[in-house]
Amino acid sequence: xxxxxxxxxxxxxxxxxxxxxxxxxxxxxxxxxxxxxxxxxxxxxxxxxxxxxxxxxxxxxxxxxxxxxxxxxxxxxxxxxxxxxxxxxxxxxxxxxxxxxxxxxxxxxxxxxxxxxxxxxxxxxxxxxxxxxxxxxxxxxxxxxxxxxxxxxxxxxxxxxxxxxxxxxxxxxxxxxxxxxxxxxxxxxxxxxxxxxxxxxxxxxxxxxxxxxxxxxxxxxxxxxxxxxxxxxxxxxxxxxxxxxxxxxxxxxxxxxxxxxxxxxxxxxxxxxxxxxxxxxxxxxxxxxxxxxxxxxxxxxxxxxxxxxxxxxxxxxxxxxxxxxxxxxxxxxxxxxxxxxxxxxxxxxxxxxxxxxxxxxxxxxxxxxxxxxxxxxxxxxxxxxxxxxxxxxxxxxxxxxxxxxxxxxxxxxxxxxxxxxxxxxxxxxxxxxxxxxxxxxxxxxxxxxxxxxxxxxxxxxxxxxxxxxxxxxxxxx
DNA sequence: ATGTTC
Numbered sequence: 481x482x483x484x485x486x487x488x489x490x491x492x493x494x495x496x497x498x499x500x501x502x503x504x505x506x507x508x509x510x511x512x513x514x515x516x517x518x519x520x521x522x523x524x525x526x527x528x529x530x531x532x533x534x535x536x537x538x539x540x541x542x543x544x545x546x547x548x549x550x551x552x553x554x555x556x557x558x559x560x561x562x563x564x565x566x567x568x569x570x571x572x573x574x575x576x577x578x579x580x581x582x583x584x585x586x587x588x589x590x591x592x593x594x595x596x597x598x599x600x601x602x603x604x605x606x607x608x609x610x611x612x613x614x615x616x617x618x619x620x621x622x623x624x625x626x627x628x629x630x631x632x633x634x635x636x637x638x639x640x641x642x643x644x645x646x647x648x649x650x651x652x653x654x655x656x657x658x659x660x661x662x663x664x665x666x667x668x669x670x671x672x673x674x675x676x677x678x679x680x681x682x683x684x685x686x687x688x689x690x691x692x693x694x695x696x697x698x699x700x701x702x703x704x705x706x707x708x709x710x711x712x713x714x715x716x717x718x719x720x721x722x723x724x725x726x727x728x729x730x731x732x733x734x735x736x737x738x739x740x741x742x743x744x745x746x747x748x749x750x751x752x753x754x755x756x757x758x759x760x761x762x763x764x765x766x767x768x769x770x771x772x773x774x775x776x777x778x779x780x781x782x783x784x785x786x787x788x789x790x791x792x793x794x795x796x797x798x799x800x801x802x803x804x805x806x807x808x809x810x811x812x813x814x815x816x817x818x819x820x821x822x823x824x825x826x827x828x829x830x831x832x833x834x835x836x837x838x839x840x841x842x843x844x845x846x847x848x849x850x851x852x853x854x855x856x857x858x859x860x861x862x863x864x865x866x867x868x869x870x871x872x873x874x875x876x877x878x879x880x881x882x883x884x885x886x887x888x889x890x891x892x893x894x895x896x897x898x899x900x901x902x903x904x905x906x907x908x909x910x911x912x913x914x915x916x917x918x919x920x921x922x923x924x925x926x927x928x929x930x931x932x933x934x935x936x937x938x939x940x941x942x943x944x945x946x947x948x949x950x951x952x953x954x955x956x957x
Numbered sequence: 958a959t960g961t962t963c
Contacts, residue, residue: 576958613960671960682958723959806958888961 485524487516493940497524502532502745509542510874510940515932518885522548523555529745530558534753535566537822538815541874543829544936545883545928549574551748554828557877559813561822562754567742568762569751570733572825573808575726577769579684579717580804581830581852581880582650582777583863586788587796588710590690593952596791597688597910601953603787604686605912608780610957612681612915615674618779625669628676629661632771633802636778641677642785646778648841650802651831654778656771660764664721665728668765671720672772677779681918681957683881684716685857686784688953692860695945699865702847703800705947712797713861713949714780715854716957717806718773725769729762754823763808770807777802800863801850805830805880813875824875832866832878832943851943853934856882856927857911857919858904860950862934864943878943882930891926892917900924904954913956922956 487495487509495516497507507527509516523546530552531540537559546555551571560566593600609616620628628635633654637644647654679686691709694700705711718725733750736758737743744750752759781799788795808825815822833840833849840849848865855861859882870876886894897916900923904911913919931948938945 574958579958675960680958681961684958717958720959727959 482521482524484521493936497528499531503528505531505536505539507531507542508539509546510936510942511544512932512936515544515936519546520548523553526551526553527556529749530556532745533567533749533751534742535560535564537561537820541877543877543879545879545881545933547883549827551746552825552827555879555883556827557825557829557874559822559824559875560754561820566754566823567751568754568759568808568823569749569825570726570729570762571748571750572827573726573766574806574827575723576717576806577722577725577766578773578804579806580773580777580802581854582714582781582802583800583850583852584712584781584784584797585704585800586710586712588792588794589708590710592792593688593710597952600688600791601910601912603791604784604953604955607787608686608783608955609678610914610955614678614680616677618676620673620676622669625673626661628775629664629768629771630659631655632774633778636775641779641782646781646799649799650774651804654774656767656774658764659767659771661768663761663765664725664768668721668724671724675719676776677783678719679716679780679955679957680719681915683922684957686780686955687713687951689713689861689949689951691947692950693948695947699847699944699946703850703863703946705863711949712784713852713854714777716776716780718769719776721772722769725765729765732758766808770804773804774802801852803830803852811875813871822875826877828880829877830880832870832876834866834868834870834876848944851878853879853930854881855930856924857922857954857956858909858924858951859927859930860948862930862945863947863949864934864938865946867941867944869941870943873941879933879937882927882933884926885928886926888921891923892920895920895923895925909951910953911956918957
């Protein structure tokens with residue numbers, strides 16, 4: 481338990497830090513006691529800093545998987561009102577803009593995969609570029625880049641990557657409105673021109689998984705999931721482009737803070753008023769970054785379909801959903817009984833719209849949004865559904881994954897990549913990666929227990945558990 | 958996360 485921060489237990493799964501000093505609103509953390517005990521005090525410090533930013537509404541929130549991040553905690557949620565001096569923060573979105581997870585049904589069961597599992601792993605590893613600085617077969621000139629940044633997954637489908645039907649099951653229908661490609665620098669564009677349709681590195685991956693357990697039969701049926709079904713999880717983001725946008729705007733926001741009359745408790749919290757030239761420029765660039773990530777996952781989906789068509793011609797890959805967990809989005813939420821338009825930052829936090837939300841496609845509106853929670857390599861992942869009361873609890877946000885339990889450096893001292901691969905192979909999990917060091921850094925033991933995180937999110941009321949899935953093939957950055 | 962330090 482934190483020595484420094486006075487955490488009041490509000491309920492079994494929620495904890496509160498009352499506003500003191502420069503805090504404008506309380507900090508609220510959703511977690512069980514064990515997760516709270518394991519949280520670094522840095523999370524609480526960063527949450528209190530966020531709670532002091534201009535125009536913040538209701539509370540600064542931390543999800544059960546929260547850990548220390550750049551400025552904002554990863555697993556942090558904060559909403560701002562533009563009319564009350566609210567700000568937008570590059571550090572509140574994160575460097576990998578619109579990093580997220582997409583889930584595909586395959587129409588196959590595990591029995592059909594087993595005989596060709598190795599062949600499938602090799603073909604996916606061959607066809608989907610992965611690793612630091614990986615490039616693909618798509619090369620965009622400046623005009624093509626502008627079209628991609630404006631159109632997102634819709635652009636990708638128009639280029640022949642996937643089906644129009646896919647767009648219904650992507651946040652923003654696959655195309656983030658309000659993107660301003662002109663706000664994306666030449667350098668960011670250059671970094672991305674050969675990187676479309678690539679997975680990247682770090683914790684990014686493509687997994688072939690089996691639905692191992694159904695928690696909610698009604699919702700699972702609505703999501704088209706049955707036990708032993710094979711699905712695919714794709715976890716990646718906006719590659720070099722998002723990182724470059726984040727780096728540049730962070731610098732501009734630090735430089736402009738004093739002009740905007742913003743006093744920063746931590747320069748990593750750099751932000752700009754939503755109603756300022758810089759705030760609007762960032763929002764335009766960040767939304768273009770969102771489109772880049774949506775297009776990237778759409779192209780990877782197309783490559784995945786091609787591989788399955790070769791190896792398992794019977795497969796029919798359909799999109800369950802695509803969620804982003806590093807964004808700032810304008811949404812309407814009920815605050816103190818009043819509907820307000822808010823700029824909701826989610827950094828390492830998944831949007832989790834509940835049943836009835838008008839932004840959900842018709843097929844899911846009565847059910848709630850699929851919430852895709854990727855575990856670490858070699859461990860289980862989870863599919864949840866957004867809850868009705870999520871709007872008042874966390875502006876409809878939930879956890880995004882297991883969260884690291886130790887640094888990458890520490891992990892490489894404890895594990896060797898080759899032995900991690902061998903141990904997972906013994907358990908029937910095939911890993912393919914260009915980097916054994918990357919594999920060591922991502923060893924399952926270097927992460928928290930994703931099930932504890934998901935259970936805490938459910939018990940706090942943020943989302944509802946639907947299914948647990950286990951990995952069989954993992955293509956790893 | 959990231960052309961893993963412009």
